[in-house]
Amino acid sequence: DTAVSQTPKYLVTQMGNDKSIKCEQNLGHDTMYWYKQDSKKFLKIMFSYNNKELIINETVPNRFSPKSPDKAHLNLHINSLELGDSAVYFCASSQVPGQGSHEQYFGPGTRLTVT
Amino acid sequence: QKEVEQDPGPLSVPEGAIVSLNCTYSNSAFQYFMWYRQYSRKGPELLMYTYSSGNKEDGRFTAQVDKSSKYISLFIRDSQPSDSATYLCAMRDDNYGQNFVFGPGTRLSVLP
Numbered sequence: 001d002t003a004v005s006q007t008p009k010y011l012v013t014q015m016g017n018d019k020s021i022k023c024e025q026n027l028g029h030d031t032m033y034w035y036k037q038d039s040k041k042f043l044k045i046m047f048s049y050n051n052k053e054l055i056i057n058e059t060v061p062n063r064f065s066p067k068s069p070d071k072a073h074l075n076l077h078i079n080s081l082e083l084g085d086s087a088v089y090f091c092a093s094s095q096v097p098g099q100g101s102h103e104q105y106f107g108p109g110t111r112l113t114v115t
Numbered sequence: 116q117k118e119v120e121q122d123p124g125p126l127s128v129p130e131g132a133i134v135s136l137n138c139t140y141s142n143s144a145f146q147y148f149m150w151y152r153q154y155s156r157k158g159p160e161l162l163m164y165t166y167s168s169g170n171k172e173d174g175r176f177t178a179q180v181d182k183s184s185k186y187i188s189l190f191i192r193d194s195q196p197s198d199s200a201t202y203l204c205a206m207r208d209d210n211y212g213q214n215f216v217f218g219p220g221t222r223l224s225v226l227p
Contacts, residue, residue: 004158033215040123041201043159043217056214090158103149104205104215106158 003027004107006091012113013081021076021110023091031055032074033092033104034066043090049074078112086114118142121204121218130227134191138204138218141185145206145216148180150189153201153220162202163189194225 004025013019025032033048047066048056054066063079078085091107121138128134136150147166151159163178165171165187171178177190187206191198204218 035217040219041153041222042219043203045215045217048214092158103161103164104159106151106160108158109156111156 003105004091004093006089006107006110008110009108010111010113012115014115015081015083017081018077018079019081019112020078021089021091021112023074023076023107025072025091025093025105027093027105029093029095029105030071031094032068033094034074034076035090035092035106036060037088037090037109039087047074047076081114083114086112088112118216119204119206119218121221123219123221125222125224127224127226128194130194130196130225132194132225134194134198134223134225136189136191136202136204136221136223138187138206139185140187140206140216142206142208142216143182143185144208147207148178148187149205149215150176150178151203151205151217153203155200159203194223196225196227199224 007022031050034046035043037043046060049068065077067075088109088111090109092104094104119140150163152162153159165178165180168180168182175192179188201220201222203220205215207215
């Protein structure tokens with residue numbers, strides 16, 4: 001059973017297009033995240049959602065918008081894709097800190113290439 | 116100064132060696148410290164988690180936290196080729212809720 005799953009695994013698209021990446025977790029966690037990992041492997045948080053409310057929104061362009069239809073899903077929509085958006089995007093989930101768990105569980109990543 | 120710093124490597128060691136991986140940080144509010152392992156083209160997976168200062172051991176892995184020096188370490192004993200991966204430190208505080216801050220990772224190669 002996959003704990004955190006993402007689709008698609010690979011995404012190749014042209015500049016200016018709009019795309020979405022889907023994420024689902026079956027761990028019953030309350031918080032989900034999106035991270036961007038660039039070519040130097042630096043993992044940087046983009047968003048997190050706790051019970052369908054955005055609680056962190058780092059300085060990412062507003063072309064990126066997270067959408068959470070329910071606690072188990074957090075999708076990432078990207079408008080007007082740019083070359084610099086090429087990276088690996090990871091979804092993750094965790095329990096709310098203070099409820100016994102501080103670790104995050106990561107999905108397998110979506111490798112986005114913008115041409 | 117970046118919030119979390121980590122030597123990116125690459126670090127190459129022979130099989131059986133003791134490996135020491137380190138991170139320094141600047142935010143004294145960090146209370147929870149984690150080490151993740153990331154294999155090539157995979158998502159990070161949690162190896163060790165410690166709260167505040169002290170040591171924690173799990174099999175061949177030992178995590179140390181020195182909050183007074185803002186320095187954390189991960190030691191791997193009897194390293195194996197299967198330990199070859201990128202190791203990321205991560206940390207967060209009590210006040211900012213869900214904000215996990217990651218180091219840039221150290222790439223480790225254990226040579227047979």
